[in-house]
Amino acid sequence: MKYLILIFGVAIVILACKKEKVEYVQTPYELKIPSHFPTMIIPEDNPMTVEGVALGRKLFYEKKLSGDNTQSCATCHAPSSAFSDPEQFSTGIDGLQGDRNSMALINLGWNTSFFWDGRSATLEEQIIQPVINPIEMHEEWKNVVSKLNADVNYRNMFFKAFNSSEIDSLNSAKAIAQFLRTLISGSSKYDVMYKYQNGFSLSASELAIYQTITLEEWSGYDLFASLNGADCFHCHNGPLMQVQKFSNNGLDATFTDLGRGDVTGNPSDFGKFKVPTLRNIAYTAPYMHDGRFGTLDEVIDHYSHGIEQSATLDPLIEYAFQGGVQLDAFEKNLLKQFLLTMTDESFVNNPDFQEPQ
Amino acid sequence: MSLFKRSGLILMIAMSLFSCKEDEVVECEGPVEMLRVTVQPVYGSEELYLDSSYVTVEGYDVRFTDIKFYMENPRNGSAQLIDAGLFDYRERGTLLLEAEGAYQNFNSINANLGVHSSINHNDPAAFDNESMLNISNSNDMHWGWSPGYIFMKVEAKVDTIADGNPLFDHNVVFHIGMDENFQTLTFPNVTWSDLGTAHEFALKLDMYNFLQNGAVTIDLKNEYTSHTAPGQEVLSAKVISNFRDALTPL
Numbered sequence: 093m094k095y096l097i098l099i100f101g102v103a104i105v106i107l108a109c110k111k112e113k114v115e116y117v118q119t120p121y122e123l124k125i126p127s128h129f130p131t132m133i134i135p136e137d138n139p140m141t142v143e144g145v146a147l148g149r150k151l152f153y154e155k156k157l158s159g160d161n162t163q164s165c166a167t168c169h170a171p172s173s174a175f176s177d178p179e180q181f182s183t184g185i186d187g188l189q190g191d192r193n194s195m196a197l198i199n200l201g202w203n204t205s206f207f208w209d210g211r212s213a214t215l216e217e218q219i220i221q222p223v224i225n226p227i228e229m230h231e232e233w234k235n236v237v238s239k240l241n242a243d244v245n246y247r248n249m250f251f252k253a254f255n256s257s258e259i260d261s262l263n264s265a266k267a268i269a270q271f272l273r274t275l276i277s278g279s280s281k282y283d284v285m286y287k288y289q290n291g292f293s294l295s296a297s298e299l300a301i302y303q304t305i306t307l308e309e310w311s312g313y314d315l316f317a318s319l320n321g322a323d324c325f326h327c328h329n330g331p332l333m334q335v336q337k338f339s340n341n342g343l344d345a346t347f348t349d350l351g352r353g354d355v356t357g358n359p360s361d362f363g364k365f366k367v368p369t370l371r372n373i374a375y376t377a378p379y380m381h382d383g384r385f386g387t388l389d390e391v392i393d394h395y396s397h398g399i400e401q402s403a404t405l406d407p408l409i410e411y412a413f414q415g416g417v418q419l420d421a422f423e424k425n426l427l428k429q430f431l432l433t434m435t436d437e438s439f440v441n442n443p444d445f446q447e448p449q
Numbered sequence: 450m451s452l453f454k455r456s457g458l459i460l461m462i463a464m465s466l467f468s469c470k471e472d473e474v475v476e477c478e479g480p481v482e483m484l485r486v487t488v489q490p491v492y493g494s495e496e497l498y499l500d501s502s503y504v505t506v507e508g509y510d511v512r513f514t515d516i517k518f519y520m521e522n523p524r525n526g527s528a529q530l531i532d533a534g535l536f537d538y539r540e541r542g543t544l545l546l547e548a549e550g551a552y553q554n555f556n557s558i559n560a561n562l563g564v565h566s567s568i569n570h571n572d573p574a575a576f577d578n579e580s581m582l583n584i585s586n587s588n589d590m591h592w593g594w595s596p597g598y599i600f601m602k603v604e605a606k607v608d609t610i611a612d613g614n615p616l617f618d619h620n621v622v623f624h625i626g627m628d629e630n631f632q633t634l635t636f637p638n639v640t641w642s643d644l645g646t647a648h649e650f651a652l653k654l655d656m657y658n659f660l661q662n663g664a665v666t667i668d669l670k671n672e673y674t675s676h677t678a679p680g681q682e683v684l685s686a687k688v689i690s691n692f693r694d695a696l697t698p699l
Contacts, residue, residue, distance in 0.1 A: 130574040130585045202585060290572075290594040317593075319676050326589065331574070335589040360500035360514070407514055407604040407620035410674060 116252050121145050121270070123201075126278030128287050129331050132201040138216060138266045140273065143252040146448075148271030150249065151264055153447040156239040158229035160185050165222070165268065168194040171445055174372035175275060180383035188227040191349060193383030196376040198369050198439070201273040204336045208365045208381040211355045215269040220261055233261035240264070277371045277439035278331065281305060285313060285433060286331060305433070312430025315423055319410075322395065322417055322427050326408045327367045333434060338364040339406040342399035342416075343380060351381065353404075363404050374435045388431055392424045483647035484550045486523070487543040488536050489699055490516055493657040499539055502615075506661050507668055510608040512617055513656060517590060518601035518692070519581070520545055520634065521568075523560035530555060533564070535581035535590065545652070546581075552641040552648040562632035562693050563600030569628060570597050592626060596677075599626045601692050603659070609670045621673045625689045630677060632693045640698070651699035659695040667691060 118141035123132060134140055151157065152165045168182040169175040175197035181189040192208050200206070200215055212218035222228045223236060240246040240259045251257045253267055284301045287294060294302060315321035317329075327335055338352040340363040347353075353362035365381040379385040385394065396419040399405075399412045411417045419427065439445075490497040490513075497503070502510045516538045523530040523546065534546025563569075564582065573584035573591050582598070584591055590599045605621040608614075641648040660667045665687060675681040675688055 128572075128574060130583055131578050133578060133585070319678055325593075329589075329593065330584055330591065337589060358500070360512075401616075401618050403606075403617055405606075405618075405620075407606055407622050410620055410622060412620065413618070 116143075116255055118143050118253065118255075121274070123274065124276060126276070126283065126331070128283065128290070128292055129276075129278055130202065132273065134201075134273070135214065135216070138269060140270050141253060143249070144254070144267050144270040145274055147246075147249045147253045148267035148269065149445075150246075150448050151268050152271050154240075157223050157231060157236050158185050159231040159235075161239075163229055165219075166447065168222075168228070169197050171440060172375075174198060174277075174375035174440055176376045178377065180378050180386075182228070184225070184228045185230050186227070190227050192381050193378060195366075195368060196372065197272055197275055198277050198371050199332055200275065202332055205338075205366060209351050209355045210338060210366050215272055216262070216265045219265040219268045219272075223261075233264075236264070237261065275439075275445060277436040279438045280371065280436040281309070281433040282333070282371075282430075283331070283436075285310070306429065308426055308429040309433050312426040312428070313433075315419075315427050316430050321423070322392075322419060323408075323410065324370075324395070324427075327406075328370045332369055333371050334367050334369040337367055339367050339408075340364045340402065340404045341380075341395075342401070342405050342409050342412060343384070343394070345400040345402050347402075349382065360404055363402060364406075370431065371434050372436055372439060374432050375440060388428055389424070392419065392427055395419075396424065481549050482551055483547060484530060484552055484555065484641070485547045485644075485647050485649045486520075486530075486534060486545045486652065487649060488538075488545050488652045488654050488696070489543050490538055490654045490656060493655065497654075497656055503656070505607075505669060506666065507670065508611060509619075509669055510615065510617070511605050511621070511669060512607075513603065513605045515539060515602060515604040516654070516656070517599075518562065519564055519590065519598060521561040521564050521582075523555075523558050525555045525557050525559070528554045530558070532576075533581045535586065547647070555641075555650075556639050558634075558636045558639050558650070560634045560636075562634050562689070562696075563626065563630065564598040565631065566628040569631075570594055573598075596627060599624050600630060600632070601625050601689060603656075603688075603692070605669070607669045607673070619670065619673065621669050622676070623674070623688045624676045625685050625692075627677045627685075629682075630685055630689045632689055634693065634696065636698060638698075652696055653699040654692075655695045655697070659691050662691040662694050665691060 121140035121142050123140060125132060155161045155164045157164060163185050168177045170177065177194035180193060181191060182194045183189050195208065206212040206215060206218035223231050223233060237259050246259065247257055250259050250263060254263050281301055284294065284298045285305060287298065288302060317325040327339060329335065338361065344363065347363040350362045352364040353359065373388065377386060379391050385391045396416045399409055399416045401412055405412055492503045497513065499514060500512050502512055505511055518536050519533055521533040523534065530550055531546050531548040536545045573582065573587060576583040578585065581587065587598065590602065592599060603623045606617040607619040607621055608617045609619045639650050641650055667687065672684055675684045677685045
């Protein structure tokens with residue numbers, strides 16, 4: 093009988109014992125989305141959390157992501173340049189350069205394709221690539237994982253962000269994507285102009301900004317949006333100052349870089365590139381996919397007189413037959429004044445976006 | 450029964466008790482019926498592909514590069530299929546809209562080609578995320594609050610000089626919107642095809658008829674641009690009415 097009780101007791105203990113999994117409850121991250129912006133769609137498999145954003149921010153500035161531990165994402169996407177690179181082509185860890193300009197990282201949460209040729213459909217997918225690109229960070233993810241695993245701080249941060257102490261490329265990309273989705277720019281003078289024009293109520297600080305908008309800036313806005321003026325708004329409009337499309341904007345008659353065509357293989361996509369946002373354009377020089385224009389004046393000159401005809405030229409460049417929209421010097425200056433209203437100092441200097449200490 | 454057998458029995462009962470777990474009751478719902486409305490662009494008797502060449506009545510080679518339009522408030526009486534469908538041939542293929550519903554409720558459909566003035570000038574960021582009227586989905590089909598949505602868009606490149614040199618350097622841009630160009634569509638006898646997982650109502654958009662609607666023709670060499678701007682009223686009205694007439698059941 094004693095044996096019976098003993099067996100019974102052991103069985104109960106074994107069955108009742110269950111390893112308790114330690115769980116960390118993440119804190120939801122509330123995005124600061126401006127009132128005139130649409131809702132940002134967050135992927136279901138990567139919800140925004142305070143812990144995820146903090147990890148992503150640290151990883152964004154982490155040089156261990158590169159082969160020789162000298163470069164981070166921020167090397168080619170510097171906050172002081174609105175998360176772009178002031179160089180025409182970024183230089184990787186081996187001293188090699190690509191042939192496309194580093195894109196500015198602004199309001200990416202509303203984008204539907206990434207890279208100049210749109211070869212990535214999600215932010216998470218895009219983030220994987222620069223690490224393994226031999227002309228960029230030239231590292232293998234398994235090495236990155238190993239380096240991060242050696243750091244107890246990272247192990248803790250990953251655990252807090254994903255409830256798993258396992259560090260891998262997917263969770264790393266998810267965390268960085270969460271941080272990138274916080275890089276929202278919607279507090280420029282242009283935003284006040286947009287809100288005023290569309291009947292939004294302005295806050296006291298916005299009203300103060302409204303008082304500083306010059307006649308030249310308003311005139312430049314009119315030109316920007318005018319069919320018979322600069323006609324920019326077909327591709328750059330709304331709160332995001334871009335539409336989601338690929339366009340050949342008349343840079344070349346023949347193409348050395350096929351752009352979107354390289355991805356689709358479709359000749360009708362040759363020479364097309366993703367339409368970028370114009371937000372913070374004063375900070376994102378040089379311009380175009382290959383960074384060929386160093387100044388805004390050169391950009392305006394291109395659309396005014398420098399359009400090259402080709403089979404895939406965007407039909408929306410309606411004045412291509414005469415080389416462009418033919419702005420005179422006075423109009424060019426007005427347009428430039430308006431473009432500068434898209435500068436958002438609170439974005440560039442946001443302490444939440446800087447390298448964590 | 451020996452002590453060993455008895456203890457084994459007790460042990461098994463104990464294990465059964467501890468391992469038993471009440472199964473979660475899952476309430477089964479019937480399958481959700483999906484309705485799809487598709488639009489197949491054609492050019493006369495042939496299927497139309499973007500960026501491929503077709504010959505106009507005038508003898509020009511034309512390559513359509515973009516065809517988009519809004520069908521808002523498709524309904525049968527008080528039954529609404531969806532708030533709005535957006536046809537975007539390049540990005541979404543032939544799909545105009547997909548919604549839950551019973552096909553028996555839609556044996557006739559009335560709809561709007563464009564966006565009704567009652568919502569055309571609303572905040573485009575305020576529509577539901579799923580709505581094609583939300584600015585994230587409307588993308589370049591929204592002009593701004595005051596003019597509202599672009600109802601229909603046709604962009605093309607045309608070779609107007611028959612010299613054997615296919616330049617296609619003549620750009621065609623029709624962006625038609627504004628309340629005065631709002632159109633209605635009526636499909637009185639809707640036939641739904643059973644696709645197994647959904648029912649489909651198929652439309653066709655004949656771009657040949659769009660250019661050659663009986664006596665109402667659009668000569669792309671001379672009539673190649675309208676943004677529904679002042680001075681473009683006549684061409685704008687012709688473009689959207691021809692477009693409406695080119696949209697028929699397949």
